[in-house]
Amino acid sequence: MKRALRITYRGMETSETLNEHIRDQAEKLEQFHDGITGCNVVVEEPHRHHAQGHHFHVRVELHVPGRNIIADREPVELAAHADAYQAVTDAFEAARRQLQHYADRQHAHR
Numbered sequence: 001m002k003r004a005l006r007i008t009y010r011g012m013e014t015s016e017t018l019n020e021h022i023r024d025q026a027e028k029l030e031q032f033h034d035g036i037t038g039c040n041v042v043v044e045e046p047h048r049h050h051a052q053g054h055h056f057h058v059r060v061e062l063h064v065p066g067r068n069i070i071a072d073r074e075p076v077e078l079a080a081h082a083d084a085y086q087a088v089t090d091a092f093e094a095a096r097r098q099l100q101h102y103a104d105r106q107h108a109h110r
Helices: 016-029 084-108
Strands: 004-010 038-044 057-064 067-073
Touching (some): 004 016, 016 038, 016 084, 038 084, 057 084, 067 084
Antiparallel strands (some): 038 057
16 A cells, blocks of 8 residues: 555554555555545454453544545454454455445546
């Protein structure tokens, strides 16, 4: 991603391989809108339950001219978020849908 990408981890260790996965997902978003001015990603492991395993919360904030797009995926919404990589992929997919909708509306108004 050419624009500013900020990755924050809460309640867990920083992972270089997860950082790379996040960078790859962020770069893919530029296919849908080339005006992204910033992207903030927060990966959080809020609760550690031995019986239930790990659950991850991922928040993606995209900044485009005139709008901020926020995709927020809580572990209670999708049980598949026991895997941090899947949680990141799902959050970016939600951000992509919102970004695509925004871009479609922008083109319709021209």
